[in-house]
Amino acid sequence: MSDPTTVDVNGVSVTPTSDGDTPLLTVLRDELGLLGSRFGCGQGLCGACMVDVDGTAMPSCQTPLWQVAGQQVTTVEGLGTDGRPHPVQQAILERQAAQCGFCLSGIVVAAAALLAEEPDADADRVAEALDRNLCRCGAQRRIIDAVLAAGGAR
Numbered sequence: 001m002s003d004p005t006t007v008d009v010n011g012v013s014v015t016p017t018s019d020g021d022t023p024l025l026t027v028l029r030d031e032l033g034l035l036g037s038r039f040g041c042g043q044g045l046c047g048a049c050m051v052d053v054d055g056t057a058m059p060s061c062q063t064p065l066w067q068v069a070g071q072q073v074t075t076v077e078g079l080g081t082d083g084r085p086h087p088v089q090q091a092i093l094e095r096q097a098a099q100c101g102f103c104l105s106g107i108v109v110a111a112a113a114l115l116a117e118e119p120d121a122d123a124d125r126v127a128e129a130l131d132r133n134l135c136r137c138g139a140q141r142r143i144i145d146a147v148l149a150a151g152g153a154r
């Protein structure tokens with residue numbers, strides 16, 4: 001058992017009991033009860049588990065807890081609330097952009113990270129930023145349109 005790892009999750013400092021080598025996704029879901037980040041491939045290939053770590057979207061299934069020690073982790077739950085959704089969440093809702101939604105948490109996190117850096121990102125940049133996020137139901141076009149709307153590009 002390695003030393004306890006303290007990390008900021010959605011603005012709250014936590015010290016999970018999980019070993020430092022535990023995937024961050026496992027800690028988030030199984031220990032902290034944050035079920036928004038999804039387990040898809042478990043291999044860093046689908047993006048369903050993306051969380052924001054100090055401004056960068058990262059696959060939490062491939063990120064050991066120790067790696068985020070002292071950093072700020074934001075999950076989809078930390079981006080907005082029912083009453084005050086993040087602009088990306090709001091745009092996806094308004095446009096009914098998703099179909100199944102399994103991929104959506106990771107997409108929202110990745111899109112929010114992009115727009116925080118590049119609010120005027122165009123469609124090519126959005127597509128590039130979401131390239132690591134798989135959506136198998138073919139909603140990509142609507143999701144990209146929603147991200148563009150959230151960023152003010154349209």
Ligand code: FES
Pocket residue numbers: 038039040041042043044045046047048049050059060061062
């Ligand atoms: S579950 Fe992490 S990238 Fe697929």
Ligand code: FES
Pocket residue numbers: 098099100101102103104134135136137138139
């Ligand atoms: S909306 Fe993404 S896989 Fe269906």
